[in-house]
Amino acid sequence: MAGDPDEPPELDVPVGMFEDIEDLKAQVAKLATQLNALAAADSPEPDEASALDDDTAGGGDDGEGDEDAWQFPPFILLLDPPLYDDELRALIEWVEGVLVPGYLAEPSADARWCHMWFEHPVAVARLHACWLAWQELTDPATCGYTGPSVWHRDHLDPCIRELRSPSGPFTGCTKGEHQIGHRLPGIVPSAWNRWDG
Structure with a gap:
């Protein structure tokens, strides 16, 4: 029966809309998870709750309590040792395990790559930013189905283009030979102990 209220109506929906709906579902699921986590935390007193609402709306800028609320890894160049060293080790693992074998072809004069890339602060900064985006945009729970495409277009391609230009x-580096003459003065030759005196 066409008028049966228990029977769902038949709709003519474009195929692409289903992907959009799945992306929206993933975003709603992520927001629901975050909301549940916030609700499970110790609920503040009523006066504190209104103060938190003011801070969220831009009313507070004293920065107190921001450290407790921070849940994502900060940009690598803002870290001090030993946090910097730990983050760099994880970045090296990702670059050498995922990026180099999967995305970097043989280096050439027009597409340079330095095997000691972690001694180049600009490379570390760009690759870390690309890695942070990869962590977010390859998780279907946070990005839906379009995340990997967005990561390639908006993060990987520009990063690699800049690094290999x-x-x-890596301008002074050649295949198998790392040149340190073009680095900024005062940087210790090893990224593993760059903060040691």
């Missing part, structure tokens, strides 16, 4: 940080 003839004027990029």
Whole structure:
């Protein structure tokens, strides 16, 4: 029966809309998870709750309590040792295990790559930003089905283009040979103990 209220109506929906709906479902699920986590935390007193609402709306800028609320890894260049060293080790593991074998072809004069990339602060900064985006955009729970495409287009391609360009940080490096003459003065030759005196 066409008028049966228990029977769902037949709709003519474009195929692409289903992907959009799945992306929205993933975003709603992520927001619901965050909301549940916030609700499970110790609920503040009523006066504190209104103060938190003011801070969220931009009313507070004293920065107190921001450290407790921070849940994502900060940008690597803002870290001090030993946090910097730990983050760099994890970044090296991702670059050498995922990025280099999967995305970087043989280096050439027009597409340079330095095997000591972690000694180039610009490369570390760009690759870390690309890695943070990869962590978010390859998780279907946070990005739906379009995340990997967005990561390639908006993060990987520009990052690699800048790093491998003839004027990029690997300009003085050649295949198998790392040049340190083009680095900024005062940087210790090893990224593993760059903060040691």
